Amino acid sequence: MLKAPGFVCVFLCGLFLGGQVLSDPIELRWTAPGDDGYTGTAMRYDLRYSHTSITESNWQLAIPIEGLPSPLPAGSQEMLVVDVPNSFSVTCFAIKTVDDANNWSPISNVTFYTVCDEGCIGSRGNVDGDPNDNVDISDISYLINHLFLNPPGPPPPCPLEGNVNGDPDGEINVSDLTYLIEYMFGTPNGPAPPPCP
Secondary structure (H helix, E strand, O other): OOOOEOOOOEEEOOEEEOOEEEOOOEEEEEEOOOOEEOEOOOOEEEEEEEOOOOOOOOHHHOEEOOOOOOOOOOOOEEEEEEOOOOOOOEEEEEEEEEOOOOOEOOOOOOEEEEOOOOOOOOOOOOOOOOOOOOOOHHHHHHHHHHHHOOOOOOOOOOHHHHOOOOOOOOOOOHHHHHHHHHHHHOOOOOOOOOOOO
C-alpha cells in the first residue's frame, strides 16, 4: 500500500534588523519529505500564505504561492525566497506535498514573520510573534534558541514582546527566559508578564 508524503517542517529564515523581520524578501527552508512517507521523490508542493493562522480547515482560503520548484528526493534541503505584500503585521506560511497517486501530506507546521515598529503587536511573552498571540512552550523554545544556540537563533520579531519581564533597559536575556518558565510552570505560577506599553 502506498503512503502519502511525510510531514514537512518549514523554517523561516528572514532578514533580521534590530529584532524586526524585513518583509522583502523572505527565505523559507524545509527538508523534502519524499513520495511514500520519507522515501522517493514527491510530485509537487503546495505552499500558501495568509495573514491569519493556517489550519486544515481554512487551508483553501490561504493564498497559493506560484512558481514553486519541483520536489527534490527525500531528505534534500529545499529553499525558496518569496515576496508577499507587507501591508500586514503578520504573514503565515504552510506547505503540503502530493505524490503521483494524488495522496496529500498533512499540513506542515505554520511558520510566520511579524513586522513590528518598535512596539508590541500582542502580549509580552509572545516571544515568537505567534499571530494568535499565544504565550506557550514555543516561546520558551524560541528564547532558548536565541540565547544559547551557536550561532544564535533569530531575535524575537518584536523586542518588547521578547522583553518578558519588562526590564526598563529592554534587554532580552536569561532573566526573561526564567520569568517565562516561572509564569508557565511555577508552583504556584509566577506573575504574568507586564502589559506592553
